[in-house]
Amino acid sequence: MNYLKNIDNFDNIALVLYQKDDLRLEQWPLEDSLKSNECLLQAHSCGICGTDLTLWKKGFVADFVVKNPYVLGHEPSAVVIAVGNDVTHLKPGDRVAVEPAIPCLECEFCRSGRYNLCPISNQQSHGLPPADGCLRRYYVHRADFCYKLPENVSLEEGAIVEALAVVVHACRRVNVGIGHNVVVCGAGPVGIMSALCAKAFGANKVLITDIDKSRLDLAKELGIDEVIHIDINNFNDKQVAQTIKEQMSSDALGADVTIECTGVESSVCLAIYATKSGGKVGIVGLGGNPRIPLSCAAMREVDLIGVCRIKDDYQLAIKLISSGKLNVKPLITHKFRIEEAIDAFNLLKSGQQGVLKVLIQY
Structure with missing residues (x-):
């Protein structure tokens, strides 16, 4: 033609x-x-x-x-x-x-x-x-x-829409649902959209972490419940995970679902530690092949779930924008x-x- x-x-x-x-x-x-x-x-x-x-x-x-x-x-x-x-x-x-x-x-x-x-x-x-x-x-x-x-x-x-569709696919993969407490690691565009999408999917409380305070400020302005500023010069993943657990719920068990959006080794470890036993971690960020505490995940039956691109998620992503549910x-x-x-x-x-x-x- x-x-x-x-x-x-x-x-x-x-x-x-x-x-x-x-x-x-x-x-x-x-x-x-x-x-x-x-x-x-x-x-x-x-x-x-x-x-x-x-x-x-x-x-x-x-x-x-x-x-x-x-x-x-x-x-x-x-x-x-x-x-x-x-x-x-x-x-x-x-x-x-x-x-x-x-x-x-x-x-x-x-x-x-x-x-x-x-x-x-x-x-x-x-x-x-x-x-x-x-x-x-x-x-x-x-x-x-x-x-x-x-x-x-x-x-x-x-x-x-492409990035949002990836986020929609991630929330579907980890089955974010009504009443869940969700942690998102990384407050870049994908991280903030993950947090907003989790709210749109019915999450009870959503917490997001980042090393950039200005990004966390924007996340708060957009309606994210809790933020934690990560000090990379004084970082201990287990201590930060405990802080997250205490902010997420009164029983301090941890997140039902964590969505990791950075691919950074320390952040992936944090995601596993911050998730409660029997919970799920969605791996969205691609940062190489980080060393992670697999024994911790295995002994607590924390599911590590890969997220690969998009699968029939464009139409819902467009609807979330068009309806005003996600700005x-x-x-x-x-x-x-x-x-x-x-x-x-x-x-x-x-x-x-x-x-x-x-x-x-x-």
């Missing part, structure tokens, strides 16, 4: 990662065809997350290694420019949030409903090497992984034009206080 006629003054500027510490803005080729189940998108906003930052600083994250130049970006919102012949739920002009990982829909995992575990999606997750991401002006994507945004949800909020706007602290994208990455790298979600916009 010839869709280039839908584009005036073709300019596909993209943010390309060549290797560790080598990030460039340059023109990127457009796919030469549009399949019947695909749509052509024009980028609007794309969030930068810790994964992007790690890929830039280290050249890898988890099992994803930068071997060839590729386009970054996996938290996008966009506008539909053209649709394939079989696409009926979208039309040109629609505003969409885009789910970046594309599964095969044929393997054992996909057929059982757990498409987020599809091995093919690891190779086709837009924005993770080797698959080109969404920080380019135009790109083609499978239409059934594009979700139309309601009128009351902005395209900037649409760029938060993501305060998390967007900085916005940069695509021409300033490298400045955006340098800001995140600086660790400057007050920086939460950074958007790159076209």
